[in-house]
Amino acid sequence: MNLLAAIGRVFLNFLAATGRVAIFTGISVGHIFRPPFYPRLLLRQVIDIGYYSLPVVGLTAVFTGMVLALQSYSGFARFNAEGAVATVVVLSITRELAPVLAGLMVAGRIGAAMAAEIGTMRVTEQIDALSTLATNPYKYLVAPRLLAGMIMLPFCVLVADIIGVFGGYLISVHKLDFNPSVYLKNTWQFLEVIDVVSGLVKAAVFGFLISLMGCYHGYHSKGGAQGVGSATTNAVVSASILILASNYLITEAFFAQ
Amino acid sequence: MNGAPVKIVIRGLTKSFGAKHVLRKLDLDIFQGESLVVIGASGTGKSVLLKNIVGIMTPDAGSIKIDGEEVVGVTGNARDRINRKLGMLFQGSALFDSLPLWENVAFGLMSAHGVDKSTARDVAIERLRQVGLNSDSADRFPAEISAGAQKRVGLARAIAAEPEILFFDEPTTGIDPIMGDVIDGLIVKCVRDLGATALTITHDMESARRIGDRVAMIYDGKIVWAGDVENIDSSGNKFIDQFIHGRVDGPMTTELAGVGQA
Numbered sequence: 369m370n371l372l373a374a375i376g377r378v379f380l381n382f383l384a385a386t387g388r389v390a391i392f393t394g395i396s397v398g399h400i401f402r403p404p405f406y407p408r409l410l411l412r413q414v415i416d417i418g419y420y421s422l423p424v425v426g427l428t429a430v431f432t433g434m435v436l437a438l439q440s441y442s443g444f445a446r447f448n449a450e451g452a453v454a455t456v457v458v459l460s461i462t463r464e465l466a467p468v469l470a471g472l473m474v475a476g477r478i479g480a481a482m483a484a485e486i487g488t489m490r491v492t493e494q495i496d497a498l499s500t501l502a503t504n505p506y507k508y509l510v511a512p513r514l515l516a517g518m519i520m521l522p523f524c525v526l527v528a529d530i531i532g533v534f535g536g537y538l539i540s541v542h543k544l545d546f547n548p549s550v551y552l553k554n555t556w557q558f559l560e561v562i563d564v565v566s567g568l569v570k571a572a573v574f575g576f577l578i579s580l581m582g583c584y585h586g587y588h589s590k591g592g593a594q595g596v597g598s599a600t601t602n603a604v605v606s607a608s609i610l611i612l613a614s615n616y617l618i619t620e621a622f623f624a625q
Numbered sequence: 626m627n628g629a630p631v632k633i634v635i636r637g638l639t640k641s642f643g644a645k646h647v648l649r650k651l652d653l654d655i656f657q658g659e660s661l662v663v664i665g666a667s668g669t670g671k672s673v674l675l676k677n678i679v680g681i682m683t684p685d686a687g688s689i690k691i692d693g694e695e696v697v698g699v700t701g702n703a704r705d706r707i708n709r710k711l712g713m714l715f716q717g718s719a720l721f722d723s724l725p726l727w728e729n730v731a732f733g734l735m736s737a738h739g740v741d742k743s744t745a746r747d748v749a750i751e752r753l754r755q756v757g758l759n760s761d762s763a764d765r766f767p768a769e770i771s772a773g774a775q776k777r778v779g780l781a782r783a784i785a786a787e788p789e790i791l792f793f794d795e796p797t798t799g800i801d802p803i804m805g806d807v808i809d810g811l812i813v814k815c816v817r818d819l820g821a822t823a824l825t826i827t828h829d830m831e832s833a834r835r836i837g838d839r840v841a842m843i844y845d846g847k848i849v850w851a852g853d854v855e856n857i858d859s860s861g862n863k864f865i866d867q868f869i870h871g872r873v874d875g876p877m878t879t880e881l882a883g884v885g886q887a
Contacts, residue, residue: 404736493719496681500792501782502708502737504701 392584399507400515409512417478417513417575418520422527424477425470429528432465433457433535441544453546454554457536459563463623466528467521467567468615471574474521475581475607482513482582483603487589487596495587510587513579521575522568529564566622573618574611581607632657632790632822633678638687639846640673647673649846650687660816660823662837662854664830664868666877669843671826672716675792678824679713680704691790709737712783712821714812716795718775720767720782726753727763730781738786752781756811773804777811784815791816793825797832809835830869842868844877 440456486509489495498505533555540546582603589599633655640648647670655661665671676682678689680696689696696707712733720729728735730752731745740748750760756777767775776796783791793812797805809832816823825836833840834854841851842865850862857865867875 493715497719500679500713501733502705
C-alpha cells in the first residue's frame with residue numbers, strides 16, 4: 369500500500385505541477401496580446417536571446433557540421449556511398465541538429481539567466497514592488513521573454529543551418545578531397561523547403577519552452593539564494609527535457625508517413 | 626479619529642499557511658489622513674497583513690475595503706487601478722537593480738501613469754532631492770549606494786506618484802539608529818506633505834512613536850490593542866506593556882519560552 373501511495377503522490381504532484389505550468393502559460397500568453405506593450409523590454413530580450421547567443425550557437429553548429437561530415441564519410445565509405453555525405457549533412461543539420469543543439473545551448477545560456485534574474489527579483493521582493501507600482505509582472509517580465517524566445521531562436525537556427533553546412537563543406541572539401549561544386553550541388557539537390565521550415569518551427573517551439581521554463585521557475589522561486597539556484601537548475605533541466613520530447617512530436621507531425 | 630472617514634476597513638481577515646494560522650479574523654480600521662503603526666513581535670503576521678492589503682497575497686477569508694471598494698479577489702486592470710492609489714516602501718527597499726535610481730523612482734509614473742520619460746526624470750530628481758539625495762546620484766545603480774540610501778530611494782519611489790495611501794514595511798530594519806531616525810523623519814514629512822493615509826508595520830518602538838498618530842498591536846493573528854500613540858504607555862494592556870518594555874514575562878511568555886525550549 370505504501371508503494372502505491374507513493375506512486376499516487378508522485379502522479380498527483382506531477383498533475384498539479386502540470387496544471388500550474390498550464391495556468392502560468394495561459395496568463396502569460398494572454399499578456400502578449402493585450403496592451404500595454406513594452407517594446408524596449410522586448411528589444412532587450414531579442415538582443416539577449418538572439419544576438420548574444422550567436423557565438424555559442426555558431427560554434428556548436430560549425431563543429432557539429434564538421435564532425436557529421438567526418439562520421440558520415442567514414443561510415444558511408446564502407447558501402448561506397450560517400451557521395452551522400454553532403455545530403456546527409458544538410459538534412460541532419462536543418463531538420464534535427466541545428467534546432468536541437470541550438471535549443472539545448474540556448475536553454476543552458478538563456479533559460480538559466482532568466483530563472484536567475486526573475487528568481488532574484490522574486491526573493492528580493494522586486495516582483496512584489498512591480499505589483500504595487502500597478503505594473504503586471506506577467507506583462508512586464510514574462511510576456512517579452514516568451515515573445516523574444518519564439519522570434520529569436522528560429523533566427524539563431526537559420527544562422528546555425530548555414531554555419532553547420534559550411535562546417536561540413538570545409539571538412540569535405542579541404543580534408544576529404546570532395547569537389548567543391550559537386551558538394552554544393554549535392555547539398556542543394558535534395559534539400560526541400562520543408563526540411564528548413566520544420567527546423568525553424570521546432571526552433572520557435574523550443575524558444576517558447578526555454579523562456580517559459582526560465583520564467584516559470586524564476587517566478588516561483590523562494591527561500592533566498594538556494595531557491596534561486598534550484599530554480600536555475602530546474603529551468604535548464606525541464607527546458608532540455610521538453611525540447612527533446614517536443615522534438616519527437618514535431619518530427620512526427622512533419623515527417624511521419 | 627476626530628470624525629475622519631475610514632479609508633481602509635478590514636473585517637474578519639484570515640490567512641493560514643498550511644497548519645499555521647497567521648491572521649485569525651482580524652478587524653482594523655484606518656482613518657483618512659492618519660498614520661497608523663502596527664506593532665508586534667516577529668512572526669505575528671504584520672507583513673502578511675500588509676501584503677494582503679496591497680494585493681500581493683490573497684486572504685483565505687475576510688474583507689478589505691479601500692474607499693468603500695472591496696479589493697479582495699480583485700485582479701488585472703481593476704487591481705492596477707486600485708494600486709495607483711498606493712505607494713509602498715519595502716523592508717529591503719526592493720529597488721530594481723537593473724535600473725538607475727531615477728528610473729526606479731520614475732518607474733510607476735512611466736509604467737502606470739503614462740508620464741513621458743523626460744518629465745518623469747524631472748519628477749524623479751525632485752523626489753530624490755526631497756529625500757536628501759542630490760541629482761548626481763540619479764544615474765547611479767542601487768548596488769552602488771548604501772542600505773540607508775536605498776531606503777531613501779525606496780521612499781522616493783513610494784511617493785513619486787503622490788499616492789493617497791502609503792505603506793511602510795519595517796522602514797528602519799537593517800539600518801543604523803541614526804539613519805533610522807532620518808528615515809522616520811522623512812516618512813513623517815512625506816506623509817504630512819502629501820496628506821496621505823499611512824500604514825507602517827514595525828517592531829521598532831522608537832520608530833513607532835516617531836511615525837505614528839495611532840498604534841495597533843497584533844498578536845496571535847488579531848489586533849489586541851489600538852489607540853493613540855500618546856496613550857501607549859498608559860494603555861493598561863498587558864500585551865502592549867510587555868512589548869514596549871521588552872519583558873520576557875507576560876502573556877506572550879509561554880509562546881516565547883516554547884520557542885526557546887524547542
